[in-house]
Amino acid sequence: MSTISIPVRTPALTYNVEIGSGLLPFVGGRVDALLDGALSAGKAKVFVVTSPEIARLWAAALLAGFPTPPTVLSIPAGEQYKRFATLETLLEQLAEGGADRDTVLIALGGGVIGDMTGFLAAIYMRGIRYIGVPTTLLAQVDSSLGGKTGANLAAGKNLVGAFHHPLAVYSDIDVLATLPAAELRAGLQESVKAGIIRDRALFEYLDTHSDKVLASDPAALTHVVAASVQVKADVVAADEKESGLRMLLNLGHTLGHAIEAATHYKQLLHGEAVAWGMLAAIAIAKRRNLITVDEHDRMERVIVAYGPLKRFEADPAHLVALTAKDKKNRGGNRSFVLPTSIGTSAVFKDVTLDELTYTAERMMAMVARDGVA
Ligand SMILES: NC(=O)c1ccc[n+]([C@@H]2O[C@H](COP(=O)([O-])OP(=O)(O)OC[C@H]3O[C@@H](n4cnc5c(N)ncnc54)[C@H](O)[C@@H]3O)[C@@H](O)[C@H]2O)c1
Numbered sequence: 001m002s003t004i005s006i007p008v009r010t011p012a013l014t015y016n017v018e019i020g021s022g023l024l025p026f027v028g029g030r031v032d033a034l035l036d037g038a039l040s041a042g043k044a045k046v047f048v049v050t051s052p053e054i055a056r057l058w059a060a061a062l063l064a065g066f067p068t069p070p071t072v073l074s075i076p077a078g079e080q081y082k083r084f085a086t087l088e089t090l091l092e093q094l095a096e097g098g099a100d101r102d103t104v105l106i107a108l109g110g111g112v113i114g115d116m117t118g119f120l121a122a123i124y125m126r127g128i129r130y131i132g133v134p135t136t137l138l139a140q141v142d143s144s145l146g147g148k149t150g151a152n153l154a155a156g157k158n159l160v161g162a163f164h165h166p167l168a169v170y171s172d173i174d175v176l177a178t179l180p181a182a183e184l185r186a187g188l189q190e191s192v193k194a195g196i197i198r199d200r201a202l203f204e205y206l207d208t209h210s211d212k213v214l215a216s217d218p219a220a221l222t223h224v225v226a227a228s229v230q231v232k233a234d235v236v237a238a239d240e241k242e243s244g245l246r247m248l249l250n251l252g253h254t255l256g257h258a259i260e261a262a263t264h265y266k267q268l269l270h271g272e273a274v275a276w277g278m279l280a281a282i283a284i285a286k287r288r289n290l291i292t293v294d295e296h297d298r299m300e301r302v303i304v305a306y307g308p309l310k311r312f313e314a315d316p317a318h319l320v321a322l323t324a325k326d327k328k329n330r331g332g333n334r335s336f337v338l339p340t341s342i343g344t345s346a347v348f349k350d351v352t353l354d355e356l357t358y359t360a361e362r363m364m365a366m367v368a369r370d371g372v373a
């Protein structure tokens with residue numbers, strides 16, 4: 001089996017994101033080796049956190065590779081469960097199951113499972129280790145690395161959490177075969193984002209290979225996952241805690257997160273909300289002459305190609321009001337990520353309420369006109 005390993009370098013540790021087909025049955029052995037044989041020696045317990053549907057599809061292949069059977073904890077699927085109530089249930093289950101400071105958690109699932117398992121690992125006994133086994137395209141290209149973990153509040157997206165990196169990430173491209181098409185498309189919007197902010201070659205690839213990518217061609221998906229992970233690994237290495245450069249990974253998220261909160265995390269997938277947020281951001285960039293009309297139209301075409309852009313209900317003024325909760329805001333100023341070309345971007349602290357209102361109203365007009373039911 002040939003795999004690609006991409007290191008994520010942080011001040012405290014360096015870990016690898018391993019990407020390949022047929023990786024799942026080998027994860028147990030790799031984790032045991034990473035822990036110097038602690039699993040086979042019975043010195044560390046493993047808890048796999050997942051959801052019933054993912055467990056049905058992929059848990060057997062993962063569990064078979066462990067020297068001793070891990071305990072499986074299951075939570076319902078969906079963004080609306082990325083909440084404290086779910087975490088509390090899991091924390092009690094860890095304690096009842098005898099998890100201790102040597103325990104290792106495995107996140108088997110998409111970004112919701114990954115963000116919550118990472119947060120569990122950050123707070124259980126003040127911090128234990130975890131491993132990512134991402135099963136959605138979104139989690140493979142973005143959420144499984146970088147150490148942002150957390151949960152949502154009614155007031156806003158990801159308003160609680162901790163920076164806590166995994167020990168390693170194992171991305172098996174084969175698991176994407178069972179992913180619903182809408183989830184694949186939503187995840188690919190984070191790759192489009194990575195291309196727009198920092199990697200023109202990735203953007204061009206997504207533009208010119210959309211047929212193969214959307215048909216889940218394994219070679220095409222492997223390329224997209226590896227290139228997206230490289231973008232994120234480079235950004236995280238330069239700015240782990242998001243004091244500057246890392247904000248670029250938030251392109252489309254200022255309004256995207258506002259849409260998710262306004263719709264109570266129920267109407268759109270995260271990547272679908274980010275797609276609308278990116279359309280809004282490129283509209284501001286065009287209006288400011290940061291990008292040419294041609295660049296704008298090409299970005300718009302690629303975002304739409306990886307759509308469909310789903311309809312949702314929200315009041316533009318409410319969306320703008322929700323951006324006040326954005327974690328990137330500092331000293332009363334909003335930080336807004338805008339592209340400056342295809343493959344470059346910057347953080348702007350002078351985006352006005354008028355610009356936000358213009359773009360939110362324009363976006364809601366597009367939702368009404370072009371949004372897919
Ligand atoms: N921490 C980060 O850096 C970061 C980055 C991007 C997104 N996120 C977060 O990630 C979350 C979105 O993640 P997501 O898009 O993976 O959604 P998700 O975790 O909700 O998973 C999507 C759906 O796909 C199902 N599923 C997962 N794998 C499957 C498979 N292989 N086959 C069939 N079904 C499968 C899940 O059960 C779920 O119903 C959001 O909460 C977002 O905020 C975090």
Ligand SMILES: O=C(O)C(=O)C[C@@H](O)[C@H](O)[C@H](O)COP(=O)(O)O
Pocket residue numbers: 142146148157158190242246247249250253327
């Ligand atoms: O890793 C990052 O940094 C990102 O911003 C990646 C985003 O795709 C992701 O949705 C992240 O969860 C957003 O984090 P937040 O800090 O804006 O809540």
Ligand SMILES: [Zn+2]
Pocket residue numbers: 142190253270274
């Ligand atoms: Zn995101």
